[in-house]
Amino acid sequence: MARSLITLVLFFTAALSCTYTYTVFATPMPCNEVARMISPCASYLAGRSTMPYHLCCGGMTVLNRTAVTPSDKMTMCNCLKGVANHFPTVDFSRAALLPSLCGVSVNVTITPSMDCNR
Numbered sequence: 087m088a089r090s091l092i093t094l095v096l097f098f099t100a101a102l103s104c105t106y107t108y109t110v111f112a113t114p115m116p117c118n119e120v121a122r123m124i125s126p127c128a129s130y131l132a133g134r135s136t137m138p139y140h141l142c143c144g145g146m147t148v149l150n151r152t153a154v155t156p157s158d159k160m161t162m163c164n165c166l167k168g169v170a171n172h173f174p175t176v177d178f179s180r181a182a183l184l185p186s187l188c189g190v191s192v193n194v195t196i197t198p199s200m201d202c203n204r
Contacts, residue, residue, distance in 0.1 A: 114158050115149070117165040123149050124169060127184060132175040143188035150190045163202035170198055 115123075123145035130138040138146075153162040170176055181196040 114161040115152050115165075117168060120149065120162060120165040121169045121172075124166070128173060130184070131173060131177060131180050133177050133180065138184060138187055142184075143190075146185065146188040146190045150185075150192065160202050163200065166196065167198065167200065167202065170196075 124142070126139050126141035126145055129135045130142060149162060153159045170181070178197050184196065185192045
């Protein structure tokens with residue numbers, strides 16, 4: 087129990103730190119950081135778990151909060167497309183469900199052919 091509490095505290099500290107950093111400096115999150123934030127989603131996206139883990143949804147929430155301008159959203163979308171190519175076992179029907187399972191609202195269906203210019 088104590089270990090999971092420590093993990094939870096560390097996660098929220100890191101998430102708040104990322105949100106603060108990218109909000110204050112108003113710069114798009116680098117693609118390697120996007121990849122790091124969604125890496126906890128890999129087991130769900132590959133069908134190895136039935137629901138996304140808390141760290142996955144936490145990463146999705148941070149990504150959603152940092153992409154505020156149309157330019158930020160386009161950059162994030164292109165990063166996600168690039169990262170998706172490195173997950174060969176991604177089930178894109180699961181990827182499309184991920185935002186709603188995490189309580190995050192996005193205006194695009196996550197697919198390899200998503201249009202990042204919209």
